[in-house]
Amino acid sequence: MKKAALLACLCCTLFACEDIEKKAGEKLQAARLAFEQGDYSEAKKQIDSIKILYPKAFETRRAGIGLMQEVELKEQEQSLAYLDSMLQVKQQEFDAVKSKFAFEKDAEYQKTGNYLHPAQVIEKNLHRSFLRFQVDENGVMSMTSIYCGSRNIHHVAVKVIAPDGSFAETPASKDSYETTDLGEKIEKADYKMGEDGNVMGFLYLNKDKNIKVNYLGERPYSTHMTVADRQALASVYELAQLLSSMAEIKKNMEEANLKIGFVKKKMEERKA
Structure with missing residues (x-):
């Protein structure tokens, strides 16, 4: 009697397992x-549901893992193809405008060069106080406040003011220095995008307006941006947006390639 009951239990268990695998198999087929x-x-939703609804369907779950890897591989390959097409479009846009900018790079000291508007190259702006804009090859834009005068003002920040009274102000520069050339006092302070108090963004929004620039230091000094400087700001700002988007796409492509390599390695391990 006990043997018959045990056999009946085994049969029920077997049928239950077969039923679980069957239902899990339907999810896998879907x-x-x-x-x-x-x-x-x-x-992926169907594969995940197998683990949740049928945790004891071990054979089907193993097959689901293999299918999940195929899905993830295909997703990353598709993403990579899309990113590559986007990069080609951006590259074409960059190729069409890069000749409009001056490129500066000291091969001995710099790993990354900088683009700036031709009107703002140093040779054309000696003995002048102004805001200079540039963007590096990775799309990181920066601004330099340059002061030239008979005496130092020891400035470390700038405030830009629109005609309506609205303004933006940089925090104290993390990179500033002073020098003297033939009696002329020269001061420079650098500010990177994101660490500039949104001054560059403010200037871009007000690029068609007469902007006053206050140098903030021990002594007061102010000037106005020329039309050429405002044009330089606008063109460099737009180039920065283009280059930064290209850098982001390249970063995403690198991540996609890493994921593809990881998934392929896992798939090889399953076959071994």
């Missing part, structure tokens, strides 16, 4: 169909 149709989100 996942495969979604994968073949290119609906990767639905495929």
Whole structure:
């Protein structure tokens, strides 16, 4: 009697297991169909549901892991192809405008060069106090407040003011220095985008307005941006947006390639 009861229990367990695997298999088949149709989100949803609804369907879950890896690989390959096409478009845009900028790079000291408007190259702006703008090859824009005069003002920040009274002000520069050339006092302070109190963004929004620049230091000094300087700001700002988007795309492509390599390694390990 006990043997008959044990046999009945084993049969029930076997049938239950077969039923679980059957139902889990239906989910896996739905996942495969979604994968073949290119609906990767639905495929992953179906695979994840197997683990939640049928945790004891071990064979089907193992097959689901393999299918999940195929889905993830296809997703990353698709993403990489899309990113590559975006980069080509951005590269074409850059190639069309880069000749309009001067490029400066000291091969001995600099790993990354800088683009600036031709009107703001140093040779054309000696003995002048102004805001100079540049962007490096990775799309990081920066501004330099340059002061030239008969005596030092020891400035470390600037405030820019629009005609309506609105303004933006940099925090104290993290990189400033002073020198003297043939009796002329020269001061420079650098500010990177994101660490400039949104001064560059403010100037871009007000690029068509007469902007007053107050140098903030031990002695007061102010000037106005010339039309050429405002044009330089606008063109460099737009180039920075383009270069930074290209840098972001390249970063995402590197991440996609790393994920592809990781998934392929896991797939090889499963086959071994």
